[in-house]
Amino acid sequence: MTLPTIVFLDRATIPTRIDLPHLPFDHQWREYDLTAPGEVVDRLQQADIVITNKVVLDRAILMQLPNLKMIAIAATGFNNVDIEACQEFGIAVTNIRGYATQSVPEHVLAMIFALKRNLKGYHNDIAAGEWQRHKQFCFFTHPISDVAGSTLGIIGSGALGQATAQLAKSVGMNVLFAERKGQRQCRQGYISFERLLAMSDVVTLHCPLNDETRHLIGRHELASMKSSSIVINAGRGGLVDEEALVDALKHGTIRGAGIDVFTDEPADESNSLIANMHLPNLLLTPHVAWGSDSAIQNLANILIDNIGAFIEGREHNRVV
Template sequence: MPKLKVVFLDRATIPSQIHLKPLSFEHEWVEYDFTAPELVAERVAGADVVITNKVVLNADNLAQAQQLKLIAVSATGVNNVDVDYCKGNNIAVANVQGYATQSVPEHVIAMLFTLKRNLVGYHQDIEAGEWQKDKQFCFFTHPIQDVAGSTLGLIGSGSLGQATAILAKAIGMNVIFAERKGADSCREGYLPFDAVLKQADALSLHCPLTEATRNLISERELAMMKPSAVLINAGRGGLVDEQALVEALKSNEIAGAGMDVFTQEPADNSNPLLANSHLPNLLLTPHVAWGSDSSIQKLSDILIDNIDGFVAGNPQNLVR
């Protein structure tokens, strides 16, 4: 077998402390920390295997990759890859699944406790000197809600949604799953979408981003939620109308929100969430719910296994 060229376009998306195990076949390995859009075509030219996490691979830049056989996505989502072009040009696409079923649920539950107990608000009040003004051994400037006995509504029942449900039940929560928005009937074990919005004390999103789910949670949906409810999104940024969410938080239409994902990443100050990051009932993290060391190591191992398997004639995790 001739030596194959493997190009990793955004190696820095995997932290340096994570060990990438070696490929089992003879190859030339080329990696870049990041790849700007204007450099993609040049860097994929001559590659047999291209690894990408978030670098966009489209018809224009892939046209330069005449010998490309496999795109190995070091993530679950493949919306950054033109899958139709790959199908028409005999380029296989493989992704990584099931690696974050511990990390994401733990992040969701951490956000849930933080929001329900108003930890950010209390931290801000201490910094502002509120404790010294009150002159008591404690002070209560924000409501504190117990999580046990409350209801978690889940939108998305894949591996991450199911793993979140298991963890939520372990801390005493009642868990309900939402049927798809606008569905005429409910599958067994699901409740109507609007009913879940109205019943949930916390709502967590774990569904993919498609045209059908873009702005899944907007003004109408936020208005249906309890004023004491919190919203957590560790799924995809486009699932939530960010401006509508900020307005709901400011008007106390809902009690709080934890956002790990944004419509554009990295987010800048034009994003309404960042512009209002000072709100005591808004918790922001930079798309790291998936990123415990153990989860990233598992992702890396599956990524290499995907490439090894494909080259050996035993492809796995193909999305096309």
């Protein structure tokens, strides 16, 4: 009997300090730190199972891989995989769920505290010698507001949204959940998308990226928010119109933004956020909100469990 071949296309997305558990069955294993688009088909010709975090597997690629039986996504989001094609070709797809419910909310709260208290602006002032020149024991150049008592509007009520709500409540924030954009009727416990934007001091996004949610926050939405409000995006880059966000920060439409995800990753100087990273009210991190060591170890454990379940004929964390 031929051993199943498993290919990990972007192994470098899991740090080497994290233990990748052994699979409980005999198999052939091949891994690559990174895989360019033009290398995907060649590397998967003999694969029964592919592991990918962000490498794109679209219909054109999948059509060339008749032996492929499973795609194990090493992340929660699966917008890099053509789900309809997988259904058509009988390819099982799994993702990782619930692994970062500590890490992501902590990162979001850290960004909220940093932006509400303008830590980056004050750090920049000291670096520029402004405090030193004014010879005051304290130096107020940016507004400072409390987190406790402010209102957090959450877009996306899955595991991460709920965990963020719980942590926010523990530091005294009031929490609102948004109904889906454009819905006339609100489910119990939700308020309309538009009302949430108008009422929130901080808006944080925890929803998937798809055709309905792309640029969920654009110029119109930013203009409808409080001028003192903050936007946090640790979901997916395409949820926010990046150029509109930069304009809103420059013109005082909103007070600040914390961004962990970008439309194209890694982002370079052509990205409007990177080009304006000097702004004191813009805080950027390189898609690491999910990445505490404990969260990544959880991810690795679930990833291997998903593959083991598939081989055993069990459905576990199945998207398809």
